[in-house]
Amino acid sequence: MTLVVILFVVLLLLEMPLAFSIGIAGLSYFLMSDYLPLTISVQKIASASQSFPLLAVPFFVLAGHMMNRTGISDHLIGFSKTLVSWISGGLAHVSIVLSTLMGGVSGSAVADACMEARVLGPSMIKSGLSPGYTAGVIAVSSLITSTIPPSIGLILYGYIGNVSIAKLFIAGILPGFLMMALLMLAAWVIAKRRGYQPEASRRPTIGEVWRDMKDAKWALLFPLMLVVTIRFGIFTPSEAGAFAVVYSVLVGFFAYRTLTVKKIISALHESMNDIGMIMLIIMLSALVGYAIVFERLPQSIAETMNGVTSNPDLMLLLILGFLVLVGMVMEATVSVLLLTPIFVPMIQVLGIDPVHFGILMMIVVTLGGMTPPVGVAMYSVCGILKCPTDRYVIESLPFILTILVMVAILAMFPHVVLFLPNLLM
Template structure:
């Protein structure tokens, strides 16, 4: 009875738009108060215990590194590099939007942060060059999903922690799907811009000195993902220590190389990092208490048995899991789907022999698609609120991108080599 009331309360708060952290906490608290045969002090212990992991330090470190990168002028330099690479294609600035999201995937770690930054930085420029605001907003929101799989995406760290999967392998597993998504999305943008007559290609030559200066400034920033993944692979540092190294690298580049980081910038960036980190870690904290009472009530085990007995093959399970996650993603926030459902579905995937790293990428891809899916897509609302785009206009423009993402999801789901190629080559 207690667990039923707690889950109903959780669903009700989700539908009312209650922030995920408070919805999880209140439903867990209700379970303890209504009928759990457990002392309330145990709830507090579980909430505190949910953060007793060194690997979780990677989250505030990488968030801080991404914020410091934004304040150091690196984003502008990466945009210049992206524009230089796409200037000879149809819709050069729109393609730069996609390419910048790919570059920033290794720096910001958050698709919402990436969408918000590009909505402020690029959408006004795209409007000046003749792109409709709705189209610019959709390109910005859709391309930000690349960030979810490009290391060091925060979702990769959270999934690895919650499901006890190697974060280093997840980092590598997300590289090929992320780059492939970037390539096909740039192809779709080029096709749409050609048909609609947006921003024809530029034919003027670029001087050698401009190529060298722009490329050199951009490559300094792009060295960060190489530093992170390379350091983890050769054993110089753990993912958590890699986050600390990323912060140090961002500070060095911002202060001594680009010379745009001042004490005031450092203070502001630190404050932004603190607020973002607390938000994510609080969700993990309360999710730990929520997961504990689910375990006491044998809910994960029951769901595992039902799905395992009802599904005849791994293919059927993957189709069901994708359909379930896509539908839930329309109504629930991405972190809620990740933290609440992944511990329930991951054991079933393991029973069918699905690689845990591969399933992690599938799960994260699904959660990312939900962020631009009505009615409650967080990236959709973030982008629309910044650019002033009406949601119906956004939905009309996003349909081709949504279809493309579904095709990519099916490809990643049923071709495991896309996700497992790099982890297999690097880790064996």
């Protein structure tokens, strides 16, 4: 197993595509094994795609691209500006609120960060916010999409760990809004210290908020409809994904009247690229997943950690600390696919709820996308805004520390995460 890990790391350093790095490393395990026939590797690759719950991934990816083509983001930006642009820091708060609202549309932190960097970023810098502060707010606030349904990462975690996706969706709502509130607080404190001015000169009236909320109602209703339909058994998560595609088409054609056949074809092309990449990673990671189980790696890690401490709370913090480091060097999707089968059995033995752990895991591994050395969201935002990476790193630290403090709070007080799923499920 050590050779598999070394080969995987070497291939990544050689800049081989992620899916092939995983696939070659996993296949090498079967080639070097004296007990496992090579035919099992082919069976595992094929069986990884034979899952009804996994259908939710391509459906939600397609729905996200469709909704972006309908102009939903423009309506959400208008609503966000009305709500919070009067606060010191102005458009920084708009970005954070928009990430919360876009979580129910895109389901992807990187997609959200890139969209906001293109649409809001130039205006934020023009309004007087520094490029580093702008990039830090946009990149780190995109983390909110990792918990607000329909998070693609939570779907994968539920699929791999055999955890209720419906419960995960509902459990992500409160942490998502808590993340929004804490990031807005951090942005406000920094804005006050630096003298950043609000974008709007006054608070909005109730009538203005109601007007813009009605304008964005189709986007705001979407995550609510997902949670309600899944909770009451109207749809499974996979069926909800299919519903999301139909909903996005209906909204685009009949509500906003901005969706055209050309835009649908463009959304299908982009979705095919994203879905192909994600599914290839999922299928080839099944090789490594099988090797992990065959080598009894979860049990070995559990025994090692039990030698350090037997306290469940300290153990949880140790695991989360390890996941933070892993997230810094490995893409979130891969981290979930490879580490879920290791840690879910461990935390269940410790008496930790897998829904609680799933939310924490998604936050910390996705956070790696906003940090060096391989943060995809970080490099994407800095590239779009032409912001030096060193300035981003310095000015994003308060926001990253805010997230880590929040994770520690959620780890110590699981009822914050589990309140809604226990109430509704």
